[in-house]
Amino acid sequence: MPRRERPLLPLWAAVLAAVVGGVVLDAAFPDIGWWPLAFVAVAFALVSLIGRSIGGAFLVGLAFGVAFWFVHVSWTTRYLGVVPWFALAGLESVLWAALSVPLTLAYRWLPRFAPGRWVRLTALPALIAGLWTLRELILGNWPYTGFPWGRIGMSQSESPLAHLASWVGVTGLTFLMVLAVAAGIEWARAGRWRDARTAVPAAAVVALLFVLPAFPTSAAGGLRVGSVQGNGPSGYFDARERGDILNAQLEATTPLLGEDLDLLVWPEGGVDSDPLADRGTARLLDALSERVDAPLLINAATARGDDIFNTSMLWGEGEPQLHDKTHPVPFGEYVPDRWFFQMLAPDLVGLIGREYTPGTNPPLVEAGGVPVGLAICFDVIYDDVVWEGARDGAELYVFQTNNADFRDTDENEQQLAFARMRAIETGRSVVNISTVGTSQVIAPDGSILDGLPAGEVGAMLTDVPLRTGLTPAVVIGGAVQLAIGWMSFAAIVLLGVLATARRARERRRP
Known part of the structure; x- marks a missing residue:
C-alpha cells in the first residue's frame, strides 16, 4: 500500500493558514463583501488539510472554524454579551472541525485506491467539494433547526457568479466554487505545466462559473x-x-x-x-x-x-x-x-x-x-x-x-x-x-x-x-442537496471500509 503522502505544510503553518483562511472567508461576506476572497479562503482551508492526521485535521479545522465563526457572528454580542456568542460560534467551530476530518481522509484514501492522474484531477476535487457541501448541509440542519448562515454560496450576492444559484441553488453554487478551487490545487500539485490537458478540469469548472447565464422567468405584470x-x-x-x-x-x-x-x-x-x-x-x-x-x-x-x-x-x-x-x-x-x-x-x-x-x-x-x-x-x-x-x-x-x-x-x-x-x-x-x-x-x-x-x-x-x-433551483434544488450529500457520504464511507479492510489484510500477513 502506498505510504500516506506528506502534509503540504508543517502543522504550525497549517494552523496559521487555517486562521488566515477563516478571517478571509468572513471578509467575503458583508459588510466587507469582497466576494473573490471566498475562493482564497477555500484554498487556505484545503491546503492546510492535505496530508494531515485525524487529530491534525481536527485541530486545523478548529482553527479555521474559530477564526471564521467568532468573527462572522460577533453581532450576537450586541445586547446579550459574550455567552450566546461563545455558545453559537463555539458549537459551529467544533462541528466545522469534526467535519473537516472527512476532507483529510478523502485526500488520503482516494489516491490510494485510484492513484491515476485523472482521478486526482477530476474525482478527487469532486469528492472534496461534495464533502465540503455536506458539512454545510449538516450545519444548516443540525442541531435543532441548524444554522445555515455561513454557506459559501451566500457570499456571492454581489458577484457575477450569483446567477448560477438560479440553476443549482446556493448549495450547488457552493459545490461548484469548492470544486473549482480543489481542481486548481490538484492541477498545481500535478506539476505538468506543459501538458495543457491537465488544466482542462479546473478550466472547465471556472468557465462554467462565469459563462452560464441566469435562468429566465416570465414577466407577469x-x-x-x-x-x-x-x-x-x-x-x-x-x-x-x-x-x-x-x-x-x-x-x-x-x-x-x-x-x-x-x-x-x-x-x-x-x-x-x-x-x-x-x-x-x-x-x-x-x-x-x-x-x-x-x-x-x-x-x-x-x-x-x-x-x-x-x-x-x-x-x-x-x-x-x-x-x-x-x-x-x-x-x-x-x-x-x-x-x-x-x-x-x-x-x-x-x-x-x-x-x-x-x-x-x-x-x-x-x-x-x-x-x-x-x-x-x-x-x-x-x-x-x-x-x-x-x-x-x-x-x-x-x-x-x-x-x-x-x-x-x-x-x-x-x-x-x-x-x-x-x-x-x-x-x-x-x-x-x-x-x-x-x-x-x-x-x-x-x-x-x-x-x-x-x-x-x-x-x-x-x-x-x-x-x-x-427556476431549476426551485425544481431540483432538494434533489441536488440529496445527491451531493448522500453520494459524498457514501463515497467516504466506502473508502473507509476499503482502507480498513486493507489494513486488516496487511496485519494478517506474516
Whole structure:
C-alpha cells in the first residue's frame, strides 16, 4: 500500500493558514463583501488539510472554524454579551472541525485506491467539494433547526457568479466554487505545466462559473407596493410602552396616505399587540386598510390556544390570511431543552419568556389575486421555506424582519445579501422590509429598485415586477442537496471500509 503522502505544510503553518483562511472567508461576506476572497479562503482551508492526521485535521479545522465563526457572528454580542456568542460560534467551530476530518481522509484514501492522474484531477476535487457541501448541509440542519448562515454560496450576492444559484441553488453554487478551487490545487500539485490537458478540469469548472447565464422567468405584470420602515423601539431591551411600535409604523406610513397602491407592507413585529385577539388593534388596521384602499401585510405575535406564533397576516381582504414562522430561532424565540440550558445559564434563558411554536401553514398569501411568498426574518436562510413559496405560485416575495437587536452590526447587511441571493435563485422580486433597516426592494436579477438606509424612518412606494415560472433551483434544488450529500457520504464511507479492510489484510500477513 502506498505510504500516506506528506502534509503540504508543517502543522504550525497549517494552523496559521487555517486562521488566515477563516478571517478571509468572513471578509467575503458583508459588510466587507469582497466576494473573490471566498475562493482564497477555500484554498487556505484545503491546503492546510492535505496530508494531515485525524487529530491534525481536527485541530486545523478548529482553527479555521474559530477564526471564521467568532468573527462572522460577533453581532450576537450586541445586547446579550459574550455567552450566546461563545455558545453559537463555539458549537459551529467544533462541528466545522469534526467535519473537516472527512476532507483529510478523502485526500488520503482516494489516491490510494485510484492513484491515476485523472482521478486526482477530476474525482478527487469532486469528492472534496461534495464533502465540503455536506458539512454545510449538516450545519444548516443540525442541531435543532441548524444554522445555515455561513454557506459559501451566500457570499456571492454581489458577484457575477450569483446567477448560477438560479440553476443549482446556493448549495450547488457552493459545490461548484469548492470544486473549482480543489481542481486548481490538484492541477498545481500535478506539476505538468506543459501538458495543457491537465488544466482542462479546473478550466472547465471556472468557465462554467462565469459563462452560464441566469435562468429566465416570465414577466407577469407588476404590483405597486408601499413598504414602511418605522424605526420604532422594537429591540428586545428597548424601553417602550404598549402600542409604541404600532404607532411608529403608523407615523411612518403617513407619506403613503392618498397614494395609489396595491399592497402596504410593515416589517416583522410592526404590530405589538395581537390583532386576532385585540379588537381595538383590529379596528385600527381595518381603518388603515380602508384608507389606503389596499390590503396590509403585517406581522405580530399571535396566540391560538396554548401556542404562540410569530405570524404574518394579510389584513383587509376578508378573513386574515396567516403564515406562522416555520423555523423559530433556537435560544431567541424559544429554548429547546429548556430544563437543561436553564441549569447552565438561568439568567439568559429566563429572558426568553415566550416559546414560539413552529408554523405549519404555507409561506404564501394572496393579495388582490397576486400570490406573495413569505419568509419571516431568519427564515430567509432556509431553502425549504423559500422554495415552497415559489412552488405554491408566488410571483414576488416579501421578507419581513426585525434587526433591532443587531443595530450597527454586520447582521443587517448579511441578511440583506441572503435576500438578494433568494431573488436571483428564484427569479422573483423581493421586498425586504425591516423595522430599523436596511430595507430594499430587489429585482429578479438582484439589482436594487428602491431602498431605505438603516436607522431612519421612511417609506417606499415601488412598482415591483412580478414573475412566473420556476427556476431549476426551485425544481431540483432538494434533489441536488440529496445527491451531493448522500453520494459524498457514501463515497467516504466506502473508502473507509476499503482502507480498513486493507489494513486488516496487511496485519494478517506474516
